[in-house]
Amino acid sequence: MMNAQSATAAQTTPEQRAVEDDLVARVVASFDDTADPRLRQVMQALVRHLHALIREVRLTEQEWTAAIEFLTSCGNITDGKRQEFILLSDVLGASMQTIAVNNQAYANVTEATVFGPFFVDDAPRIPLGGDIAGGAPGEPCWVEGTVTDTDGNPVPGARIEVWEADEDGLYDVQYRDGRVSGRAHLFTDEDGAYRFWGLTPTPYPIPHDGPVGALLARAGRSPMRASHLHFMVTAEDLRTLVTHIFVADDALLDSDTVFGVKQSLVKDFTRQAPGVPAPDGRDLGDRTWSRARFDIVLAPASTRRPEGPRHQG
Structure with a gap:
């Protein structure tokens, strides 16, 4: 049985392929005089791959219209707190592929992963051992670790941004009351160590009440994310790390x-049973709590690849 691609090739005449090839060549050539060589490279590659998709699946005009309407819907639902195009990039694996390309393996550095759409600048600062929860509901969680370079040297003064959803699976920006919770920043001490209280991560769905959610439903895919805690770590002369555990x-x-x-x-x-002493002596009463360790290794800044706009997908 022929696959879709071979069946398409068999059904397309040489004359038709020549017409399509000519169009691709003319559109690619239209970018030949682009002054910015990187823009020229990207646009010409985009044209080639986009036309290849259209030709491979023999896209119908009705499907093209549906695609335009889908992208328009993504734009219409996007605002200052929701980025539907980031969600689309995420569920297509484009976000992770971009991260893989831009964070090539180097020595023993901590791996990067998606930024996600819920980072917010100017999160409050907490002291070492402080609590990022800000009143958000959930089981307390003690997180500690170190930040070092690839030679094992401690990195004092590294800025660590942390953010997470509450036990109901929502980030603070998904509420409409202006709360700031489940996020903060802190700095490592002179030994490169850090510690803070957060919430034990729980699974949650990405926002799925929009066009991306509808796409996942039609594809029979779940909108659920595995439980995680976000980190962004920055330090002088070292590559910024965006990751989560x-x-x-x-x-x-x-x-x-x-x-x-x-x-x-x-x-x-x-998980710790009620009554088990907390590392900092915090009185947790009869509540359970958890603890985790995450030691972070940063790459030299010289390994950073050319940067475009900060990726948030």
């Missing part, structure tokens, strides 16, 4: 809808 026993590790899980980022979040 995942809960080791999460059932969604193999089906994370944005393909963000990497095995090196799966960590034990060890």
